[in-house]
Amino acid sequence: MKFTLRQLDVFLETARAQNISRAAEALHLSQSAASSALKELEKMYDIQLFDRLGKRLVLNDFGRAIKPRAQALLDQARELEQDLLQRSDIGALKVGATLTIGNYLAVGILTRYRQAHKDADVALEVANTSQIVEKLVNFDLDIGMIEGELNHPELELIPWRQDALVVFCAPDHPWAGKPWLSDEDVLAADWILREPGSGTRQTFDRAMHGLLAGMKSPLELQHTEAIKRAVEAGLGLGCLSNLCMEDAFRRGSLVPIPVPQRAFDRQFYLVLHRNKFRSRAIAQWIAYC
Structure with missing residues (x-):
């Protein structure tokens, strides 16, 4: 295996930020280090992952195809690191909730979750269904809680309440x-x-x-x-x-x-990307739901 987890990290963050400078900042790397990691990954396999549109780096078809597997691999690596370090912390979690659920249900779940996992790093984003779906598809969220019905090939719906x-x-x-x-x-x-x-x-x-x-x-x-x-x-x-x-x-x-x-x-649903690694944090959130 030639690629490194750092290269995957840079690839995924660049896909999210669409800019190498912002990706480097988010990963606490110098711009040159982030740029080199991405270039090495592409050169190593003689591939191109992004279309360069001015200062923006936009995923091309090949980049979009490998992104879910890269994200799942990196998530598993992070959970393995927690196990190797013998840490009890449950890991970071990014939850998206539609407005009704976010205002009237999600905060109560978040409270119980934080009481059980006092050091848990949880972010809750509240938006409408279409916005939550877009963020789940792009791996900007780990799990969604929605009140709308949808049929998306990349997403799995779990009936909730x-x-x-x-x-x-x-x-x-x-x-x-x-x-x-x-x-x-x-x-x-x-x-x-x-x-x-x-x-x-x-x-x-x-x-x-x-x-x-x-x-x-x-x-x-x-x-x-x-x-x-x-x-x-x-x-x-x-x-x-x-x-x-x-x-x-x-x-x-x-x-x-x-x-x-x-x-x-109507039915409320929990929503996950089909290629998303089901971390302990995700499993615990579902249990509290």
Whole structure:
């Protein structure tokens, strides 16, 4: 075996940063050392891993093909080093969570995880489903927690827990206390919704199949709290996860409206890259989930 783990480390960090200087800085190397490691790797096997576009280094087809295996190999090497050093620390973990999960579930899991592993290096990133998926594919995250459905050849979905959306309005809205909304009401309503690309919006659009073309263009907001404030202000109806709404319903600042003819149930998933090495840290996170 001619290549070194340092060369793989430089290759992977350069793929992430798309710049040799930033890769060197992240790895605490001089720019010349990082550049030499990458050049030696390419020269050794007479290959090219990147397309040079100005100052950017963008993975070519061959680089993208070997990246998952290089990442898995490096992850295994790091875990082996922990074993050889006989350390009990569980290793670093980068978790991505969609907004609903990140705000209402992930922090509790993170708290229990840190209580059990006090020195654990855990980073939690909260974004919408499409952003989390992109980062998982690029190995910028170790594991994702999403509320949207997807079919991606590089990702493995693990069913986690059930959830459901709920339609709601302000307590002084004319429809507050209405026994249910008909499809005609849905078409007549002003809506404040999550943005396209979010799991919540995906579930809403699925539930409203057959009506979407006739609905008014919604006001789209990225954050659940902003949607709740807009609905409280009387700008229209909202539709969010039950998880987000429990406190507001209990306080009476917002009220639910049934839409029984529409299915708002959905599944939460844990997501991993199929080529991702399942480290102890990942296994422990899944256990706490």
